[in-house]
Amino acid sequence: MDWRPSNKGEPMNNTQRAGVAGLMAAVMLTACSKSPESTVEAFHAAVAKGEVSEAKTYLHPNVTKMLGEQKVDAILAAQAEKLQKCGGIESMATEITGEGEIRNGTVTIDFKGDCPTKTEKVELRQLDGKWLIGSGK
Numbered sequence: 001m002d003w004r005p006s007n008k009g010e011p012m013n014n015t016q017r018a019g020v021a022g023l024m025a026a027v028m029l030t031a032c033s034k035s036p037e038s039t040v041e042a043f044h045a046a047v048a049k050g051e052v053s054e055a056k057t058y059l060h061p062n063v064t065k066m067l068g069e070q071k072v073d074a075i076l077a078a079q080a081e082k083l084q085k086c087g088g089i090e091s092m093a094t095e096i097t098g099e100g101e102i103r104n105g106t107v108t109i110d111f112k113g114d115c116p117t118k119t120e121k122v123e124l125r126q127l128d129g130k131w132l133i134g135s136g137k
Contacts, residue, residue, distance in 0.1 A: 087113025
C-alpha cells in the first residue's frame with residue numbers, strides 16, 4: 001500500500017511512515033485499554049452475572065496470591081448470590097481519583113430489588129497497561 005500525502009502525490013518518507021505507524025499504535029492501545037472506572041464496572045457486571053472466571057480477570061494477581069484461589073472463588077460466588085437476591089444491578093456510579101499506577105475511589109451500586117444502595121471503596125493498580133482491582137480499600 002502506498003501512503004501519499006493528499007496535497008503532493010509523493011510517497012511518504014520513512015519519518016512520515018514512522019509517525020503514522022506510531023499514531024496508529026497509540027490509537028489501538030487507547031482503544032484496547034480500559035479506564036479504571038470501566039474495570040470496576042466490568043468486574044461488578046461479571047459478578048452480577050455469576051461469571052466468577054470473568055470477574056477474576058479484573059483482579060490484580062496479588063489479590064489471589066494473598067487470599068488463595070479457592071477463597072477468591074468463594075467470595076465472588078457469595079457476592080454473585082447476594083447480587084441475585086437484590087435483583088441485580090440497576091446502575092453503578094464510579095469515582096476514581098489520583099494519578100499514576102495506583103488509584104483509589106468508590107463505586108456506588110443501585111439494585112433492581114429492595115436492597116439499599118451500596119457504596120464501597122476500591123483500589124486499582126495498573127499492571128502491563130491494564131487496570132486491575134487491588135486488595136487495598
